[in-house]
Amino acid sequence: MAGEERRLQILRVAMRLFSHRGFRGTTTKEIAKAAGVSEAMVFRHYATKEDLYTAILDYKVCGGGLKDPRELVADAIRQKDDRAVFEGLANGMMSHHQNDTEFLRLLTHSALEEHQLADMFWETTVRDMYDFLGGYIRERQHDGAFRDIDTAIVVRSFLGMIIHHSLNNTLWDKTRRILNITNERAASEFTNILLHGIIADGGATRTPKSRRRSTIARNGSGKTKKK
Amino acid sequence: MAGEERRLQILRVAMRLFSHRGFRGTTTKEIAKAAGVSEAMVFRHYATKEDLYTAILDYKVCGGGLKDPRELVADAIRQKDDRAVFEGLANGMMSHHQNDTEFLRLLTHSALEEHQLADMFWETTVRDMYDFLGGYIRERQHDGAFRDIDTAIVVRSFLGMIIHHSLNNTLWDKTRRILNITNERAASEFTNILLHGIIADGGATRTPKSRRRSTIARNGSGKTKKK
């Protein structure tokens, strides 16, 4: 097998093992065996086990595997379609988590281990998300569409629903699920809850005088399956 | 040092180490050194390293360290004070996570490692929470206070906000925080968002005809610091 090809094969095999057993829980012998080569081959492509692990985190967690959220919902942002913005983000994130369960596992492992690349992920990708989504929320507050609440709290609430749901699916709910729904329905319901939770005058505490311009279009709500 | 005392001391020291480095990442030598004894002492009290780890998870994660949520908000439940129910739960959980950061770390480590006790935690404690809180939400739906939405989704949304926030505080936000607020304020805001998100007729999509009996009392909302 050619150099680059083998290098990538080892990377992929190691990703699977590291994502399940963590750094210390995975041995270079296991990686070699799973890749069908000798340990010497592993160390030929990656000088140390640490190098291999860092290469994996760089590729999977910090690398280009994640779509830019700005692009994902660019149209919705332009049109100020609040539902499409939040539901689009939720769907994008959750389908990524579902298609690549190693991502969340590796990220969580590395965060627990306090690996440098985990910190980097938070300083860049996560902070970006708060800036981006928080900026949109602020804009909609100025429009009078959302009530005056700390934007970072709103972002955290929404990401909390999404990421916690994905973590549940990845780590525990695999078989006998407490909550057995499609990602699409989860995205829709989370969006319902969040938008009604932050909309201006949307509560039951005040008698609304004017509806101003709220763009929530209720769909997929209640217990009815979407479509 | 007496037997039981030393046994507990080793347990405590090991909890700290395991919670940070995980099972495979912690050596019995480190544990012994941190406890100020020889390795032989560790193995005198716990036959194997695995036994020690299991004892820790049993004590910390499955043991009586967690207050029963039913008791915590029993009064609020009786009075159907929705805000007090949700805010009380949020405060109880988050203060536990803050006072005992080892709890979330150990739980997450053991879930990633697919330890048997992690599964047990989900089958009992977590399922209990869904039953309990879900039951209350269903009751309030019958009262006409909340809209007709799958109760498990509501529970997941709310626990998502809380646990994700605590995980952020525990794993990353330790110093330079993206979101730097007190637990009390977070609990209040999460409750605001959730209650307004699930209240009957609480959205902007329909013109409300009657307010029925919604018990949301807005406090700590907006950008004003609470008290």
Added chain:
DNA sequence: GTCTATAAATAGATAGAC
């Protein structure tokens, strides 16, 4: 209860032949 010494297995990593 506590230690030192040590066994036995496994870990990461290298040398050198093909």
Added chain:
DNA sequence: GTCTATCTATTTATAGAC
């Protein structure tokens, strides 16, 4: 590019003296 053989340090765990 690939392997076998091997080195060295570490890891879990035990023996036996005090």
